[in-house]
Structures are given as structure tokens and as C-alpha cells.
Amino acid sequence: MPSDKNNKIPFNEDNYTHNIERNNERKLDRRGFMKTLVGAAGVFAISSLPWGAVAAKELMGLGEKEYPHKKITDVSKLAIGDAKNFKFPGDHDDAILIRLSEKKYVAYQNACTHLRCPVFWVKEEGEMICPCHHGKFDVETGVPTAGPPRRPLPEIQVKVENGAVYAVRVKRYEV
Numbered sequence: 001m002p003s004d005k006n007n008k009i010p011f012n013e014d015n016y017t018h019n020i021e022r023n024n025e026r027k028l029d030r031r032g033f034m035k036t037l038v039g040a041a042g043v044f045a046i047s048s049l050p051w052g053a054v055a056a057k058e059l060m061g062l063g064e065k066e067y068p069h070k071k072i073t074d075v076s077k078l079a080i081g082d083a084k085n086f087k088f089p090g091d092h093d094d095a096i097l098i099r100l101s102e103k104k105y106v107a108y109q110n111a112c113t114h115l116r117c118p119v120f121w122v123k124e125e126g127e128m129i130c131p132c133h134h135g136k137f138d139v140e141t142g143v144p145t146a147g148p149p150r151r152p153l154p155e156i157q158v159k160v161e162n163g164a165v166y167a168v169r170v171k172r173y174e175v
């Protein structure tokens with residue numbers, strides 16, 4: 001006959017967990033969890049910083065955007081002082097290239113920064129003019145010099161390669 005002792009359900013004190021301090025265990029768990037949480041937040045904040053800066057730059061119009069290079073014209077087809085209209089970066093983005101000297105070219109998106117009328121190069125006057133409200137822009141910088149426009153024309157960076165002029169990127173205006 002088995003002894004009484006073997007059939008007895010052990011008291012709570014007799015099970016093997018009685019010596020674990022559950023409160024401390026929970027404290028450690030909470031502390032560990034908080035550490036993990038803070039660590040994860042830190043990693044997230046650090047990893048997202050550069051992207052936040054990039055996004056802010058884009059939203060403020062300060063970023064430069066590079067697009068596939070686009071041929072505007074052959075150098076031989078554009079005399080000094082002349083201009084050529086083209087589209088960049090998209091097929092609906094009007095732009096203008098002006099050759100100022102043997103090696104100096106400037107290009108801008110030529111929608112007026114007032115109400116988006118097209119801006120023209122007037123060679124005889126050496127000025128970029130918007131006929132809608134007599135706006136004027138400095139041809140060297142795209143900065144408005146007269147009339148209602150307050151912001152410069154977005155500049156398009158160009159490069160000359162193998163006897164042709166290419167549009168490379170849109171330089172956003174700086175505030």
C-alpha cells in the first residue's frame with residue numbers, strides 16, 4: 001500500500017517555484033521592456049534623421065534633383081547671345097537655354113514665378129522678361145529684378161559634352 005505521503009498534493013510551499021520572487025521578476029521585466037523600447041526609439045530616431053532632413057529640404061524646395069541628361073542643342077547651332085526653348089525635366093516643363101559667351105550657358109525653367117506666364121529672353125535688352133505684368137529676371141542668376149515676381153526662376157544646370165549642351169539637373173531656388 002502506497003504511503004499517504006506519495007499521494008499527497010504538495011503544498012504550495014513545496015513546489016519548486018516558491019523561492020522565486022515574482023515581484024522582482026516583474027520589475028526586471030518592466031525595466032527590460034522599457035530599455036528595449038527606449039533603444040528601439042533611439043535607433044528609429046537616428047535612422048530616420050537623414051531622411052527627415054531630405055524630406056524637409058524637398059518640401060522647402062531646397063533640394064536639387066537630378067534627371068536623365070537631356071540634349072538641348074548642338075553647340076554649333078546656338079550663336080552667342082541666342083536662346084533656345086526646350087522641355088525639362090518633363091515634356092510639359094518649359095525651359096530656356098541662353099548662350100551668354102563662348103563657354104557660358106545658363107538655363108532656367110521659364111514659367112514666371114509670379115503667375116506662370118512664359119518668360120522670354122530679349123537679346124537686344126539683355127534681359128529676361130515676362131510680358132504679363134512686366135516682370136524681369138537677371139539672366140545670370142534668374143533673380144527677379146522688376147515687377148511682381150519675388151522668387152527666382154528655377155535654374156537648370158547644364159553641361160557641354162562632345163559638342164552638345166545637355167540639361168543635367170534642376171537647381172531649386174534658395175530662400
Ligand code: FES
Binds near residue numbers: 117130148
Ligand atoms: S506672370 Fe510674370 S509678372 Fe505676372
